Amino acid sequence: MSQTPRLRFAPSPTGPLHIGGARTALYNWAAARALGGKFLLRIEDTDVARSTKASLDNILEALSWLGLHWDEGPGRGGEHGPYFQSERLALYARHGEELVRRGAAYPCFCTPEEVDAMRAAQEARGARTMYDRRCRNLSEAERQARLARTPRPSLRFALPLDRVVRVHDLCKGEVEVNTAELDDWVMLRPDGMPLYNFACVVDDHAMRITHVVRGEEHFLNGIKQILCFEAMGWPAPAYAHIPLILGKDGRKLSKREAAVAVLEYRDRGFPADAVFNYIALLGWSYSGDQDVFSRDEMVARFRIADIGKAGSKFDEEKFLWMSGDYIRRMSLERVLEEAAPHLVRGGIPGGALHSHRDWLRNVLACLQERVRVYSELPDKMRFLFQDGIALDEAARRNLDKEPGARAWLRAYAEHLRQVALPPSYPGPRGACDTAVRLPVSKYEPHAAPTGLPCATPVDLEHDARAFAERLGVKFGAFVHPVRAALTGTTAGFGLFDTLFLLGREQALARLLAAAG
Ligand code: GLU
Numbered sequence: 001m002s003q004t005p006r007l008r009f010a011p012s013p014t015g016p017l018h019i020g021g022a023r024t025a026l027y028n029w030a031a032a033r034a035l036g037g038k039f040l041l042r043i044e045d046t047d048v049a050r051s052t053k054a055s056l057d058n059i060l061e062a063l064s065w066l067g068l069h070w071d072e073g074p075g076r077g078g079e080h081g082p083y084f085q086s087e088r089l090a091l092y093a094r095h096g097e098e099l100v101r102r103g104a105a106y107p108c109f110c111t112p113e114e115v116d117a118m119r120a121a122q123e124a125r126g127a128r129t130m131y132d133r134r135c136r137n138l139s140e141a142e143r144q145a146r147l148a149r150t151p152r153p154s155l156r157f158a159l160p161l162d163r164v165v166r167v168h169d170l171c172k173g174e175v176e177v178n179t180a181e182l183d184d185w186v187m188l189r190p191d192g193m194p195l196y197n198f199a200c201v202v203d204d205h206a207m208r209i210t211h212v213v214r215g216e217e218h219f220l221n222g223i224k225q226i227l228c229f230e231a232m233g234w235p236a237p238a239y240a241h242i243p244l245i246l247g248k249d250g251r252k253l254s255k256r257e258a259a260v261a262v263l264e265y266r267d268r269g270f271p272a273d274a275v276f277n278y279i280a281l282l283g284w285s286y287s288g289d290q291d292v293f294s295r296d297e298m299v300a301r302f303r304i305a306d307i308g309k310a311g312s313k314f315d316e317e318k319f320l321w322m323s324g325d326y327i328r329r330m331s332l333e334r335v336l337e338e339a340a341p342h343l344v345r346g347g348i349p350g351g352a353l354h355s356h357r358d359w360l361r362n363v364l365a366c367l368q369e370r371v372r373v374y375s376e377l378p379d380k381m382r383f384l385f386q387d388g389i390a391l392d393e394a395a396r397r398n399l400d401k402e403p404g405a406r407a408w409l410r411a412y413a414e415h416l417r418q419v420a421l422p423p424s425y426p427g428p429r430g431a432c433d434t435a436v437r438l439p440v441s442k443y444e445p446h447a448a449p450t451g452l453p454c455a456t457p458v459d460l461e462h463d464a465r466a467f468a469e470r471l472g473v474k475f476g477a478f479v480h481p482v483r484a485a486l487t488g489t490t491a492g493f494g495l496f497d498t499l500f501l502l503g504r505e506q507a508l509a510r511l512l513a514a515a516g
Contacts, residue, residue: 005037005210012044013056016261020245023279027213029068030302040207041073043084046193062262066276080207085199092194095202096155096187104231105187107153108135109146130183155188165223170240170304177223185224197221201228204237213240240304243311245282253314269342269374274326278319283312324372332361339374346378363501366493383487384502385425389510395484405481406515408471413511415467420454424503457496485514
């Protein structure tokens with residue numbers, strides 16, 4: 001009987017979703033999609049003290065932002081719910097009892113203090129720390145007597161002793177583990193809360209999970225789980241334990257790097273598609289020479305068996321490059337849409353997003369290739385919204401070093417009075433703006449011309465060249481003071497794009513102000 005592939009992401013809501021967790025989610029999602037199966041989200045919230053609503057919300061939001069939509073789980077429902085482990089306690093209790101009946105689990109009466117003392121004594125002897133199985137070896141009479149005194153013991157798994165477990169891990173290959181390396185682990189606490197390995201087995205079975213992709217740190221848990229599946233008489237899913245993500249230097253990702261939450265990248269202005277793409281590459285490659293791909297392209301090629309066996313490196317520089325690459329290749333409308341919250345947060349008037357949308361798109365056309373993340377945009381465009389501009393030191397030097405510069409600026413301002421410049425923000429860009437012939441390909445076509453024709457950036461440049469010639473000034477020398485006057489800096493995008501976007505009132509006022 002062929003089974004529908006079913007994969008799951010099973011986070012514990014004890015902190016925000018980090019890069020490592022997002023990668024696990026992404027590979028399970030991609031495998032489910034590639035195999036034509038289902039992707040489930042299960043919340044492993046049995047650690048009541050550490051689970052928080054804020055973490056849960058963060059995880060759900062980050063997954064949704066990355067486009068890792070789940071078919072079953074919180075907010076979506078499904079036949080195998082509830083999808084919060086804290087709501088499935090009766091199921092764990094029932095299966096725990098079943099394992100006791102089968103002799104594969106036993107009640108443990110040891111208090112946490114006794115277990116701690118046992119560990120301390122083992123450490124003092126230099127022995128391996130593990131549960132010494134004292135409750136496993138109780139006689140039946142003793143067990144009944146203890147049960148009468150302690151009706152709610154914890155439950156431990158009775159590990160098969162000295163057995164070699166052979167597994168075929170889809171990532172690690174054939175691996176053998178001797179059960180001597182493992183402990184009789186706690187399955188259920190006296191308060192009825194299951195521990196991770198047990199709840200995971202019960203739920204992976206109940207939810208018909210067929211494949212599990214997760215971090216290598218769970219490999220030994222996987223062995224415990226396989227033995228538990230076996231004791232229950234259930235088939236275990238196929239496992240792929242994937243290598244850790246390493247820092248750029250090839251060592252384990254530092255606390256600082258590892259702790260970066262996915263939503264922090266959103267807040268820093270990375271596009272979601274770029275974050276998805278970069279995370280996908282942390283252990284898998286699309287092809288030898290192509291790093292940039294869409295979700296659909298990934299799904300078309302993804303196979304669990306192709307996840308790399310060596311740890312992949314997290315390289316923030318490459319991540320930033322990829323983010324910039326995504327921004328460069330997006331439509332201006334999309335850039336505007338995704339950048340909007342960053343613009344507002346960076347002090348750009350929110351109203352402009354409605355009243356000056358065409359103009360803003362053209363501003364973004366000039367900046368699209370100059371930023372790596374959206375949050376770099378506001379600083380580069382703020383000068384267009386200000387009434388007047390203060391010159392920074394380099395701009396002032398530029399103005400001072402050319403003796404005639406102030407006179408040129410005054411003359412240029414006078415000259416520009418005759419030129420059909422569009423109005424400055426917050427003036428209505430409407431008529432003049434939409435009438436522009438668009439000779440510069442990076443501008444998006446505007447609506448049909450409705451007003452008087454304006455000068456275009458290309459027109460403005462031709463005109464400025466002729467003007468400088470009439471002044472008897474080299475064009476190269478002329479543009480520096482003009483840039484300083486218009487932008488207050490020595491950097492920025494094309495000068496005549498700047499003049500065009502800055503518009504008439506601000507251009508004249510700034511040229512005259514700088515002329516002194
Ligand atoms: N709740 C576990 C974790 O977040 C799940 C591990 C698993 O996928 O089995 O690490």
